[in-house]
Amino acid sequence: MAAGTGRPIRPRGRPSNDGPYPPLTRDTIIEAAMQLVSNEGFSALTMRSLAQSLGVTVRALYRHVTDRQQVIDLVAARILDLHVDHSFDVDDWRTGVRALYLGTRAAYRQIGRGVLFFLEETVSPTELPEDRILLPEQLLASLTSLGLSLSDALVWQQQFLTDVFGFALIVDYGYDRASEQQRTTLTAPVPAPWLDTHPDAPAPLSRRALHLPARSADDLFEQTIDRAIRTIETMRAAGHRSATGILDG
Numbered sequence: 001m002a003a004g005t006g007r008p009i010r011p012r013g014r015p016s017n018d019g020p021y022p023p024l025t026r027d028t029i030i031e032a033a034m035q036l037v038s039n040e041g042f043s044a045l046t047m048r049s050l051a052q053s054l055g056v057t058v059r060a061l062y063r064h065v066t067d068r069q070q071v072i073d074l075v076a077a078r079i080l081d082l083h084v085d086h087s088f089d090v091d092d093w094r095t096g097v098r099a100l101y102l103g104t105r106a107a108y109r110q111i112g113r114g115v116l117f118f119l120e121e122t123v124s125p126t127e128l129p130e131d132r133i134l135l136p137e138q139l140l141a142s143l144t145s146l147g148l149s150l151s152d153a154l155v156w157q158q159q160f161l162t163d164v165f166g167f168a169l170i171v172d173y174g175y176d177r178a179s180e181q182q183r184t185t186l187t188a189p190v191p192a193p194w195l196d197t198h199p200d201a202p203a204p205l206s207r208r209a210l211h212l213p214a215r216s217a218d219d220l221f222e223q224t225i226d227r228a229i230r231t232i233e234t235m236r237a238a239g240h241r242s243a244t245g246i247l248d249g
Contacts, residue, residue: 029065
């Protein structure tokens with residue numbers, strides 16, 4: 001048995017395809033690491049915990065990866081592989097923005113707490129995927145091609161990252177793991193049990209909000225996308241007025 005897990009250690013020798021664990025390869029190691037950080041975060045990712053999740057010894061892992069840092073680098077590459085293209089058609093930019101938001105949200109939902117990657121871990125400089133540089137460049141190019149200044153494009157880019165990153169952590173992570181009853185609580189401004197515990201708290205709007213039609217996480221995210229599109233429209237209009245004013249002057 002693996003210490004503390006109640007699971008059998010994979011026997012030595014050639015792995016069996018019909019056992020409780022898949023054959024040990026670099027790909028299965030990456031998948032196990034992704035699952036671990038998705039549910040528990042990067043602090044839970046150690047060579048020992050990774051070996052236990054795969055039903056092998058730590059020594060067996062070292063036949064496929066050098067150390068934990070190499071595992072981190074491989075996970076980073078896999079996470080970036082999930083990201084959608086950050087460029088969109090100028091003539092149909094609203095559809096492009098919607099696809100960008102939806103695609104990035106879908107990628108983040110797959111990795112759960114792994115979205116904290118670039119806050120909690122450091123990728124080896126020599127292993128940094130080029131897409132880490134090119135994705136932001138694509139987005140800035142698309143935004144400036146719409147007529148936004150580089151300054152406004154940077155502001156919108158930050159809004160996009162905050163929207164999707166924050167939604168993944170604050171809404172999707174809990175929502176995807178909750179029961180239907182719990183999901184209603186997650187989308188309320190203040191959970192009903194809290195309000196029931198403090199019946200004299202002066203929070204009439206929060207109480208009224210509990211009786212409004214329930215909104216799913218998808219409903220909330222669609223409203224987030226609509227706001228992002230309105231922000232671009234406002235920035236474009238302001239830029240046009242500014243340029244017209246300069247020309248008139």
